[in-house]
Amino acid sequence: MNLLGKSFLKLLDFTPEEIEYLIDFAAKLKAEKKSGTKRKLCEGKNIALIFEKTSTRTRCSFEVAAYDLGMNVTYLDPTGSQMGKKESIADTARVLGGIYDAIEYRGFSQETVEALAKYSGVPVYNGLTDEFHPTQILADFLTIKEQFGYLKGINFVYMGDARFNMGNSLMVGCAKMGLNFTACAPEKYFPDKALIDKCQEIAKETGATLKFETDPKKAVENADVIYTDVWVSMGEPTDVWKERIDELLPYQVNDTLMSYAKNTTVFMHCLPAFHNLETTVGKEVGEKYGLDALEVTDSVFESEKSIVFKEAENRMHTIKAVIAATLA
Ligand code: CP
Numbered sequence: 095m096n097l098l099g100k101s102f103l104k105l106l107d108f109t110p111e112e113i114e115y116l117i118d119f120a121a122k123l124k125a126e127k128k129s130g131t132k133r134k135l136c137e138g139k140n141i142a143l144i145f146e147k148t149s150t151r152t153r154c155s156f157e158v159a160a161y162d163l164g165m166n167v168t169y170l171d172p173t174g175s176q177m178g179k180k181e182s183i184a185d186t187a188r189v190l191g192g193i194y195d196a197i198e199y200r201g202f203s204q205e206t207v208e209a210l211a212k213y214s215g216v217p218v219y220n221g222l223t224d225e226f227h228p229t230q231i232l233a234d235f236l237t238i239k240e241q242f243g244y245l246k247g248i249n250f251v252y253m254g255d256a257r258f259n260m261g262n263s264l265m266v267g268c269a270k271m272g273l274n275f276t277a278c279a280p281e282k283y284f285p286d287k288a289l290i291d292k293c294q295e296i297a298k299e300t301g302a303t304l305k306f307e308t309d310p311k312k313a314v315e316n317a318d319v320i321y322t323d324v325w326v327s328m329g330e331p332t333d334v335w336k337e338r339i340d341e342l343l344p345y346q347v348n349d350t351l352m353s354y355a356k357n358t359t360v361f362m363h364c365l366p367a368f369h370n371l372e373t374t375v376g377k378e379v380g381e382k383y384g385l386d387a388l389e390v391t392d393s394v395f396e397s398e399k400s401i402v403f404k405e406a407e408n409r410m411h412t413i414k415a416v417i418a419a420t421l422a
């Protein structure tokens with residue numbers, strides 16, 4: 095498998111074999127790290143991490159992965175560079191491409207991360223855009239593989255706003271890797287038709303199925319994994335909370351919903367999650383609308399079915415695999 099020099103911008107750019115390779119390589123790197131084996135596969139290389147939106151997992155995963163691989167890191171925060179404000183994406187890309195061996199970008203438009211890759215001449219990694227969050231899917235699929243032993247044929251149900259980065263990327267990932275994907279929400283929250291059509295084509299090749307369901311009970315009956323994400327994503331206006339709560343509350347992952355599923359069904363979430371009122375935003379929104387949790391209840395989040403912290407740890411191992419596979 096040769097991914098040297100390749101950017102990681104969206105899963106649509108990768109074959110099922112390449113995705114499987116990255117997941118299995120991550121499992122290997124994880125086992126090596128746990129056993130104390132150190133392999134500085136990218137010794138002396140330099141990576142720039144550009145974050146136009148905030149992050150805990152993605153930033154820390156890129157930093158620790160890079161350090162473990164023997165690399166040096168520069169972090170550019172949402173206000174810390176000229177990019178976009180005083181310097182175009184194309185110019186920034188050419189500057190950074192001359193200084194760094196790789197670039198990570200988190201921000202708004204997919205076009206920006208694609209342009210960075212086009213003009214920089216070095217591998218660029220998508221750390222989340224409005225459209226896609228591909229490194230998250232690698233971590234999710236590694237976690238599912240650890241839990242169930244396989245990916246093909248897993249019944250994967252995504253509850254909530256399926257037309258943003260997580261719903262889009264999970265649908266593509268499931269189509270590529272042969273999982274049975276169901277998006278469950280009111281129809282307006284289903285992914286864009288053009289992306290669904292693309293995924294249906296991929297699914298024909300891989301044996302995946304794609305379903306779009308408005309009834310939560312029906313959606314989860316046979317689910318192996320129930321996944322959700324926040325109802326309002328980074329960069330969206332806060333005044334959409336009311337509408338989202340009105341429309342998505344029936345799709346909250348709570349004990350009743352979990353009771354419709356199987357004993358073996360697990361709960362996943364990319365995090366951060368509003369499962370209680372112990373955050374500024376959670377408290378403000380929860381109190382305003384009289385709710386003690388938003389997309390997932392505390393009882394599900396804290397239950398044995400929840401594998402969200404394994405999933406979060408796997409961000410680091412899978413990001414390390416992407417960096418090492420494309421740079422070493
Ligand atoms: N899941 C995820 O991308 O988390 P952060 O926003 O903390 O990076």
Ligand code: NVA
Nearest residue numbers: 260323327328364365
């Ligand atoms: N949909 C969320 C994902 C966070 C990891 C957001 O974009 O804010």
